[in-house]
Amino acid sequence: MTETAIDIAANSALLVIDVQKGFDDPSFWGPRNNPAAEENIAALMDLWQETGRPVVLVRHASRPGSVLAPDQPGHAFKDLVEERLGQEALLITKTVNSAFYGTPDLAAWLTARGIGQLVVAGIQTNMCVETTARMAGNLGYEVLVPLDATHTFDLAGPDGLSLTADELAAATAVNLQGGGFARVVSTAQLLSASGAAQLTA
Template identity: 45%
Template sequence: MLAPNSTALILVDVQQAFVQWEAQGLRRNNPDAVSNIAKLLTAFRARGMPVFHIRHASTEADSALRPDRPGFEPIEVAREHPGEAVIVKHVNASFIGTDLEEQLRDGGIKTLVIAGITTNHCVETTTRMGGNLGFDARLVSDAYYTFDRIGFDGAPESAETIHAMTLSNLSGEFATIETTDTVLAALISVAA
């Protein structure tokens, strides 16, 4: 059950830099992730439930996520509306160096529905910390994605494998794994 007065949508790093990476040829998983993020955002807004937009402002000199670069901007379907919180972070975890936890606690939020980019970086780190801080973290498995990469041993790792392993690592101990459909169904049942 997702109680409307104590549940928030947390959108992690839904930013243009990742669109740029894909345009440069990096392959990702979950092709419907951004449209699922848009569905979640529409549903939360329709019910007047809180939404928190997390943006990564890199301090790395050559990062596409620097605040003075176009990659810092949100993907348009996830742009904030007036009154929605925008939290700017400089590290992977959305709770470090920000007032996110304070805003959530002040708002009576107990459940976090988490989506965004990328699975094995800021989404995973934010989910782990949210669970460790005592929030009921709900990770929406089809509303975030990652990219293929080369592993520590030099072997290629697919985005699908990285995504699945992240889900396995987080399931149960740090978060409940959801889908866009299960979250939307829970929101409909609350409204009924």
């Protein structure tokens, strides 16, 4: 089957969700998947900045006691994000799963700039990334999710059911694309499409 070409808008916004140091604590979160996630996120940030496209950095502020609480070292962005912070990037702080329920208001910021396409990457795949992508789809944005620029952790559910991080990521891919919320793509596809769009712009 031939893949449909990806068209990256000149003002496509890259949402980098919760790439924070607190997620590096395996004693708190358990086993993770996709060790290449951070490298892929960095590559996307680099290209979005090089091509002058908007970058939105989202940071989770958890309740006291969490490694992501504002008074904890884990609240800080990982080094790969800190090293790429630019004055032009929008910084959103949230306390729930969706970046659309944060401060400042993401939807208002996007609307003011006429942005209709979002690329959603970050942590965790099946939590804040999926929730943000679902809500973006509901709000009418064109949403692209590079699954290999996300990662998550093994998770236990009801009645002894548990899923590995890879199983959860696969479920997210099916939920998002099968449910019509977003198109699931790879980092390589986005880098190629974004670069080609810039060269032909």
